[in-house]
Amino acid sequence: MPYEPNDFLSSHFNSNGLDLTRQVEAQLSLIAPNSPNLALYRDMMLTVLRMAQDDRNRWNAKITLQALRELEHAFRVLEQFKGRRKVTVFGSARTPQEHPLYGLARELGAALAQNDLMVITGAGGGIMAAAHEGAGLTHSLGFNITLPFEQHANATMEGSEQLLPFHFFFIRKLFFVKEADALVLCPGGFGTLDEALEVLTLIQTGKSPLVPVVLIDAPGGSFWQDCLDFIAKQLRDNHYILPTDLKLMRLVYNTEEAVAEINQFYANFHSSRWLKHLFVIRLRHALSDDALAQVRQRFADLCLSDTFHQHGYDGETFEEPQFSHLTRLAFTFNGRDNGRLRELVDYLNLPENWAAEAASPPASTGARPRKNAKVT
Structure with a gap:
């Protein structure tokens, strides 16, 4: 069914004698006359006009502008890839090339590409660089964050039109999840753990679609098993989560199992x-x-x-x-x-x-x- 207009926004301006609603609708009808989303665009513009009328804080206005620009740019770039399945890969930016996990992430990227799956990472170094190296540019998307350090894209993504820079972490996280048909998490630091727990929370609460969440570690590694032991003992056994919530993720120790888990999820x-x-x-x-x-x-x-x-x-x-x-x-x-x-x-x-x-x-x-x- 069509989107229901925001009557509060419309009445807000009309009651003040501004009649901006009709003016906005007229302009939108010229730009996108056949769009089924006209009511949505109208309410977006009326929201901005209400902010301008209140004019409370310059910082608030700058945040809103930056967020809208980042969202619009990402939507436009990613439109060309909407028909392809994608896998978001998380992991430490500080994993050295000689580490077994670097080689595992590179193998993972190659295996996903061979199965015609695009690889999304934060486009940094370590695990992210390894996954993109294995997948190659054709099967890669990079969502980079602008930071005073570690902000440069890896060699595969640098200078590519498939690299999207983000100023805000929350918008970047939105696209990590929004674009993902599966998520694979390698061992990492605070950022990786934050991403793992946020993804699981979104799926657990139904705020994000159900997709396979794969925890991958090198053979003999205990990073994710130790995390799962903690979750089982402290969260499940204390009834902070349901026992079946542990079904939302799977632990594997090689790329074949990781790819098989993703493919099996979409078998039917x-x-x-x-x-x-x-x-x-x-x-x-x-x-x-x-x-x-x-x-x-x-x-x-x-x-x-x-x-x-x-x-x-x-x-x-x-x-x-x-x-x-x-x-x-x-x-x-x-x-x-x-x-x-x-x-x-x-x-x-x-x-x-x-x-x-x-x-x-x-x-x-x-x-x-x-x-x-x-x-x-």
């Missing part, structure tokens, strides 16, 4: 979205009748009411002709148990649960929509 699962009160999972292959019955029994706790329903494409309901070949599994998801949702996705991805005509796994994962949108 394609993407998901909210459609009013329903949570809809798009599937490449329909479930067999027996598998659907098992889903209804084993995962009933995920439903607030009713049960799981499997549907073919209905243009009037879904309005997604580009995904008309996909089956839908719809249910009233409680929105909380995303660890259990990951268990459901793992069940859906097992070939033995697909209908008879879908006995073989797909040859490629294909593209998915960039937004796990909630449509109301």
